Amino acid sequence: MGRTAWLSNGVKVNRGSPFNSSKKTPPYQEETIAAISTPFGESGIGIVRISGSSAEPIARRLFKPKKDQFRFIPHQFHYGEILDPQSGNPVDEVLIVLMKSPKTYTREDIVEIHCHGGYFILQKVLELVLKEGARMAQPGEFTKRAFLNGRIDLTRAEAVIDLIRAKTQTSLEIANQQLRGWLYREMAELKTRLIEHLALIEAHIDFPEEEIEPIAFREMKRDLEGMIRQMEEWIASYEEGRIFREGISCAIIGKTNVGKSSLLNVLLKEERAIVTPIPGTTRDVIEEVLNIYGIPVRLMDTAGLRKPADSIEQEGVRRAKERVADSDFVLLMLDGSRELDGDDLGIFGEIKGKKRVVIINKNDLPLRISFEDVKSRFENDPVVSISALKNEGIDELKKTIYTSLVHREVRATPEHLIVANIRHKNALAQARDNLSNALKGLEEGTPLEFIAFEFRSALEALGEMVGETTTEEVLDRIFEQFCIGK
Numbered sequence: 443m444g445r446t447a448w449l450s451n452g453v454k455v456n457r458g459s460p461f462n463s464s465k466k467t468p469p470y471q472e473e474t475i476a477a478i479s480t481p482f483g484e485s486g487i488g489i490v491r492i493s494g495s496s497a498e499p500i501a502r503r504l505f506k507p508k509k510d511q512f513r514f515i516p517h518q519f520h521y522g523e524i525l526d527p528q529s530g531n532p533v534d535e536v537l538i539v540l541m542k543s544p545k546t547y548t549r550e551d552i553v554e555i556h557c558h559g560g561y562f563i564l565q566k567v568l569e570l571v572l573k574e575g576a577r578m579a580q581p582g583e584f585t586k587r588a589f590l591n592g593r594i595d596l597t598r599a600e601a602v603i604d605l606i607r608a609k610t611q612t613s614l615e616i617a618n619q620q621l622r623g624w625l626y627r628e629m630a631e632l633k634t635r636l637i638e639h640l641a642l643i644e645a646h647i648d649f650p651e652e653e654i655e656p657i658a659f660r661e662m663k664r665d666l667e668g669m670i671r672q673m674e675e676w677i678a679s680y681e682e683g684r685i686f687r688e689g690i691s692c693a694i695i696g697k698t699n700v701g702k703s704s705l706l707n708v709l710l711k712e713e714r715a716i717v718t719p720i721p722g723t724t725r726d727v728i729e730e731v732l733n734i735y736g737i738p739v740r741l742m743d744t745a746g747l748r749k750p751a752d753s754i755e756q757e758g759v760r761r762a763k764e765r766v767a768d769s770d771f772v773l774l775m776l777d778g779s780r781e782l783d784g785d786d787l788g789i790f791g792e793i794k795g796k797k798r799v800v801i802i803n804k805n806d807l808p809l810r811i812s813f814e815d816v817k818s819r820f821e822n823d824p825v826v827s828i829s830a831l832k833n834e835g836i837d838e839l840k841k842t843i844y845t846s847l848v849h850r851e852v853r854a855t856p857e858h859l860i861v862a863n864i865r866h867k868n869a870l871a872q873a874r875d876n877l878s879n880a881l882k883g884l885e886e887g888t889p890l891e892f893i894a895f896e897f898r899s900a901l902e903a904l905g906e907m908v909g910e911t912t913t914e915e916v917l918d919r920i921f922e923q924f925c926i927g928k
């Protein structure tokens with residue numbers, strides 16, 4: 443829902459410290475914002491959401507309750523109509539709810555108008571709200587306010603979009619883990635420990651005549667080692683975390699008529715692509731998303747690779763090669779009922795350096811390809827024999843795809859934190875490097891000023907991760923990815 447045309451610029455931003463989020467902070471934002479929070483199109487209901495100090499007065503001016511003696515009870519639905527204040531004409535029959543600051547999504551007053559889900563109605567109601575003084579919200583601005591007003595840290599704000607985009611159970615679990623603040627809490631704990639160490643180092647810089655006890659030094663080193671090990675583990679979880687969060691793109695390639703489109707159909711359990719015995723059936727790239735044991739896989743069926751018969755096929759072949767180059771993973775398909783030929787061999791060259799699984803299809807027919815021969819050509823790659831026509835070997839293929847991407851069972855539990863966001867991974871890697879330098883410095887007797895510097899840099903990296911010291915530019919980049927109304 444990237445409706446950037448709606449954007450109005452110039453949002454005023456005063457940032458508070460999310461680390462002080464336990465304190466009751468007044469809302470920071472002066473302008474009241476509004477947006478349609480439900481998708482465009484027809485639906486049962488559609489919601490216009492307003493946040494800010496004018497939310498309630500605006501609602502009062504537009505809403506006509508059905509009851510005579512009416513008063514807004516916060517967090518309760520009220521039934522009535524939205525009227526155009528100028529003409530007095532009814533626009534829609536609605537349910538309206540007022541949520542009072544600070545116990546709201548943004549920590550500001552919020553009004554939600556639940557209308558009938560028609561695009562025109564919602565547009566009309568939104569227009570009236572804007573006319574009454576609200577400003578159109580930018581993408582993700584409600585969540586941004588939740589962050590700026592100190593209700594959630596940056597990692598939790600980012601989890602909101604991951605949650606919305608989650609396509610499989612595992613991606614949902616990872617997003618939920620982050621939304622519950624598990625990552626944030628771990629970072630806060632690291633910070634506390636680092637601040638203690640830094641205090642000790644700084645005390646010694648200030649009073650060099652006072653010896654630091656050797657025990658204290660030894661403990662600091664041990665603690666640093668523990669932290670570094672823990673960070674390494676989180677950094678290592680990223681490879682898998684990314685796969686579940688972002689998914690992977692996977693192209694099925696092979697010469698014509700090997701059964702690529704048949705495989706796409708059997709994996710999707712629907713007749714999505716045209717299958718015929720005529721070589722060169724598929725011309726354009728067909729893309730669908732598939733869930734392979736929790737991994738969102740963007741699967742692409744491509745035109746068979748051979749010397750093209752006409753210019754349409756030529757374009758298909760060009761697109762197929764382009765997709766192969768862009769994809770994270772390839773499924774190389776061979777036709778087991780025909781001997782390997784020049785077309786197959788040509789494709790081997792196209793997929794050099796790609797993560798891949800080799801498939802020998804049509805194993806329901808007498809085989810003309812030897813499994814061993816294929817295995818010896820692709821020593822390091824898994825080879826699976828299937829029949830796309832008879833739906834045989836498909837589960838094994840799915841398992842093989844899974845295990846070649848992920849090497850263990852991935853569960854997001856309190857004991858097993860998964861870092862799925864590159865920004866978080868980079869911050870952790872920075873902090874890890876700083877701590878390694880600090881540890882090395884302690885062992886080599888480097889001046890304590892340098893150790894203190896490394897500690898401070900590590901704290902900064904972690905602070906940036908949770909949004910304590912994040913620049914406006916980074917914040918903009920994060921919230922830009924949200925839809926309007928969230």
Ligand SMILES: Nc1nc2c(ncn2[C@@H]2O[C@H](COP(=O)(O)OP(=O)(O)OP(=O)(O)O)[C@@H](O)[C@H]2O)c(=O)[nH]1
Nearest residue numbers: 698699700701702703704722723724746804830831
């Ligand atoms: N016996 C048998 N036939 C199969 C199998 N898989 C596909 N076929 C047949 O092979 C022919 C080609 O299948 P497609 O799925 O269209 O092959 P393709 O690789 O997409 O072909 P192009 O799009 O032309 O490159 C069709 O007649 C399929 O029914 C299989 O496992 N066994």
Ligand SMILES: [Mg+2]
Nearest residue numbers: 702703723724
């Ligand atoms: Mg095809």
